[in-house]
Amino acid sequence: MEIDHGWLDAAEPQPSPNCDTRPSAEISLIVVHGISLPAGHFGSAYVPDLFLNRLDVCAHPDFADLVGVCVSSHLLIRRDGQLIQFVPFHERAWHAGESSFRGRPGCNDFSVGIELEGTDHSGYDLKQYQQLAAVCRLLLATWQIPADHIVGHSDIAPGRKTDPGPQFDWAEFRTMLAADPSAFDSVR
């Protein structure tokens, strides 16, 4: 897996208009999210459609809240581990909203946002943990990001956001992050 001009070669590119220029070149935080549309339904085009401003908000009653919402993430990791990239890493994606990391506001400015297809309570697939660990390992090495600068959306927007949720196993993820990639299959 490599990064070429901000794009991950292992990801399917679906460029989103919901991005702009970072205020500086700094990338020092990774924010893990969980998302599904409608909640608990996986595998459809609705999440990519949301990030591409082409979601049919009439397709489901839950989508009414999403009228006019302009959001994105850098990456989406599907349940089967498939990677889709919407924004190149050097650009600012719009995933964190009002947020702060250790007292510093505006996390979109200096973070990479990674969405896992899921819900707060349904758990995540092993393939998603594997992909997330592989991607994070590459991002940490590329931008010299400390490993403890990987957080959940709920950590930087407490009281407002709950994703990736209590079912996301941080201990398991951090074990996989530290492990040799060839050892992934024996982690569980």
Ligand SMILES: [Zn+2]
């Ligand atoms: Zn989120």
